Amino acid sequence: xxxxxxxxxxxxxxxxxxxxxxxxxxxxxxxxxxxxxxxxxxxxxxxxxxxxxxxxxxxxxxxxxxxxxxxxxxxxxxxxxxxxxxxxxxxxxxxxxxxxxxxxxxxxxxxxxxxxxxxxxxxxxxxxxxxxxxxxxxxxxxxxxxxxxxxxxxxxxxxxxxxxxxxxxxxxxxxxxxxxxxxxxxxxxxxxxxxxxxxxxxxxxxxxxxxxxxxxxxxxxxxxxxxxxxxxxxxxxxxxxxxxxxxxxxxxxxxxxxxxxxxxxxxxxxxxxxxxxxxxxxxxxxxxxxxxxxxxxxxxxxxxxxxxxxxxxxxxxxxxxxxxxxxxxxxxxxxxxxxxxxxxxxxxxxxxxxxxxxxxxxxxxxxxxxxxxxxxxxxxxxxxxxxxxxxxxxxxxxxxxxxxxxxxxxxxxxxxxxxxxxxxxxxxxxxxxxxxxxxxxxxxxxxxxxxxxxxxxxxxxxxxxxxxxxxxxxxxxxxxxxxxxxxxxxxxxxxxxxxxxxxxxxxxxxxxxxxx
Amino acid sequence: xxxxxxxxxxxxxxxxxxxxxxxxxxxxxxxxxxxxxxxxxxxxxxxxxxxxxxxxxxxxxxxxxxxxxxxxxxxxxxxxxxxxxxxxxxxxxxxxxxxxxxxxxxxxxxxx
Numbered sequence: 001x002x003x004x005x006x007x008x009x010x011x012x013x014x015x016x017x018x019x020x021x022x023x024x025x026x027x028x029x030x031x032x033x034x035x036x037x038x039x040x041x042x043x044x045x046x047x048x049x050x051x052x053x054x055x056x057x058x059x060x061x062x063x064x065x066x067x068x069x070x071x072x073x074x075x076x077x078x079x080x081x082x083x084x085x086x087x088x089x090x091x092x093x094x095x096x097x098x099x100x101x102x103x104x105x106x107x108x109x110x111x112x113x114x115x116x117x118x119x120x121x122x123x124x125x126x127x128x129x130x131x132x133x134x135x136x137x138x139x140x141x142x143x144x145x146x147x148x149x150x151x152x153x154x155x156x157x158x159x160x161x162x163x164x165x166x167x168x169x170x171x172x173x174x175x176x177x178x179x180x181x182x183x184x185x186x187x188x189x190x191x192x193x194x195x196x197x198x199x200x201x202x203x204x205x206x207x208x209x210x211x212x213x214x215x216x217x218x219x220x221x222x223x224x225x226x227x228x229x230x231x232x233x234x235x236x237x238x239x240x241x242x243x244x245x246x247x248x249x250x251x252x253x254x255x256x257x258x259x260x261x262x263x264x265x266x267x268x269x270x271x272x273x274x275x276x277x278x279x280x281x282x283x284x285x286x287x288x289x290x291x292x293x294x295x296x297x298x299x300x301x302x303x304x305x306x307x308x309x310x311x312x313x314x315x316x317x318x319x320x321x322x323x324x325x326x327x328x329x330x331x332x333x334x335x336x337x338x339x340x341x342x343x344x345x346x347x348x349x350x351x352x353x354x355x356x357x358x359x360x361x362x363x364x365x366x367x368x369x370x371x372x373x374x375x376x377x378x379x380x381x382x383x384x385x386x387x388x389x390x391x392x393x394x395x396x397x398x399x400x401x402x403x404x405x406x407x408x409x410x411x412x413x414x415x416x417x418x419x420x421x422x423x424x425x426x427x428x429x430x431x432x433x434x435x436x437x438x439x440x441x442x443x444x445x446x447x448x449x450x451x452x453x454x455x456x457x458x459x460x461x462x463x464x465x466x467x468x469x470x471x472x473x474x475x476x477x478x479x480x481x482x483x484x485x486x487x488x489x490x491x492x493x494x495x496x497x498x499x500x501x502x503x504x505x506x507x508x509x510x511x512x513x514x515x516x
Numbered sequence: 517x518x519x520x521x522x523x524x525x526x527x528x529x530x531x532x533x534x535x536x537x538x539x540x541x542x543x544x545x546x547x548x549x550x551x552x553x554x555x556x557x558x559x560x561x562x563x564x565x566x567x568x569x570x571x572x573x574x575x576x577x578x579x580x581x582x583x584x585x586x587x588x589x590x591x592x593x594x595x596x597x598x599x600x601x602x603x604x605x606x607x608x609x610x611x612x613x614x615x616x617x618x619x620x621x622x623x624x625x626x627x628x
Contacts, residue, residue, distance in 0.1 A: 116562075293565065296566075296567035296568075296569075298560055298562055298567055299562055353561075357561055359561070361561065361562070363562055363563060364563075367563065373579070396574045403564050404563060404565045405564065407564050408564050417563060419561075
């Protein structure tokens with residue numbers, strides 16, 4: 001463990017020296033291009049309102065910028081080209097969204113999960129969430145961002161990947177090289193690339209934190225450290241690149257050369273399917289908690305869980321609506337669909353409880369809301385309000401059934417139902433995105449996906465979504481097995497029986513959550 | 517002297533205390549306890565998991581009174597604590613050998 005930490009520290013310090021401001025090396029400056037006309041400058045500014053490309057009016061037919069315009073900044077982005085200043089409004093919304101998504105993990109998810117464990121383990125969950133926040137940030141800055149989002153779009157860029165369209169090249173944007181306040185038009189015309197990178201980093205943080213829900217109360221802190229480090233590279237950075245990289249092999253919306261035309265607006269497959277299914281596999285490998293299911297293990301504070309779930313809902317607006325990477329018409333629609341699906345699911349889940357068990361529970365309201373948020377995540381920017389309504393109904397029903405019945409039938413101990421809510425929910429959401437995606441909700445569906453999104457529930461996009469789900473499951477299954485096996489070899493996975501009985505807080509962290 | 521132990525429903529404590537005060541009983545010891553009798557426990561459901569909780573919260577009230585006050589005190593407790601529903605609790609009466617007030621070292625009935 002110590003060696004591992006030391007290596008990490010050395011790698012980090014040795015390379016931060018490499019960050020430098022791009023020096024201006026040109027000596028023989030050619031004569032400056034003529035200034036842009038007022039019409040050209042006006043068109044640049046108008047692009048702000050449609051979230052379009054402000055440099056388009058400044059280019060010739062070959063795509064070279066041939067005029068000077070005050071909108072151009074001297075900063076260059078990670079593609080190595082100078083670009084315009086960011087747009088204030090779009091940037092402001094992404095800055096806000098970034099903070100909202102961090103708020104989902106700290107303290108939202110930490111409290112949501114912390115309330116559901118027993119008193120003696122509450123700090124272990126809080127510690128794990130905070131560990132992941134720092135650890136993932138380090139990995140992401142070193143090469144995670146580049147592995148997911150590095151490079152330009154198109155088939156040529158796919159060839160530069162480590163594995164064509166699947167695993168990105170970690171050397172691109174190594175230590176955040178050239179990730180500046182200039183926008184990277186591969187992802188956004190108006191949002192600073194560093195803001196976009198921070199926004200996406202919050203997704204990378206919450207994803208492994210979700211896994212904690214399946215393995216709570218029994219996995220070694222050390223093991224979580226090692227497992228998450230490996231898992232980020234094997235599963236998350238890979239899945240993120242395939243689905244969200246402009247040259248990703250499953251990025252149906254933006255990559256014309258994609259092999260599978262998948263749609264995942266805010267992370268139904270990248271975030272929820274990967275974490276939920278990893279949770280399932282890991283909790284089977286780990287085994288049940290001592291005494292499960294005979295000994296009662298009720299949540300120690302539904303109040304904390306309620307607070308956490310409510311914070312998750314608020315934060316999720318940044319997650320979903322922010323994924324438009326602009327404060328544009330798509331963000332507005334995503335905000336609306338997110339609200340509808342979540343509210344409907346938070347209503348439907350406890351209604352099932354009421355009908356079947358006789359009482360609507362507070363945990364049921366919270367679980368329903370989270371399930372609704374999970375299902376609408378991949379769909380929010382592609383569906384219309386009516387689609388969101390049906391997604392909400394399914395969110396309150398299928399994950400509910402998996403948590404209430406299927407988990408018991410399968411007999412595994414998914415402590416806090418990360419699989420039932422996120423794994424199953426993410427999968428349902430990805431499939432329903434294929435059924436309810438409509439060109440009217442998102443004009444970007446009318447380009448690369450024109451033949452797939454035909455505005456019927458059984459449109460060809462549904463098949464593409466099923467393929468995306470299949471690839472995700474295969475990656476998660478083998479990726480998790482490999483990471484868990486290596487972790488077991490290196491540090492072991494489970495705490496000793498004695499530690500488990502006394503609770504993880506004192507032996508692993510030397511602190512107690514409550515003194516009484 | 518007799519000691520009266522009464523196990524009552526927590527929300528009845530104020531009424532019982534007031535009823536005893538009216539009789540001129542000026543001291544009592546109260547503790548929060550858990551237990552079960554015929555009422556049994558209840559079931560809690562958290563998502564798919566159901567737990568039977570056997571022990572229910574009750575209040576245990578202890579007073580020591582002079583022999584002549586016992587019937588009135590027990591009657592007052594029963595009247596105030598009764599709801600008529602299962603789980604109202606029980607009253608136990610037992611003899612007490614002596615009582616001493618620590619401050620003044622008085623003994624017997626004058627000490628309670």
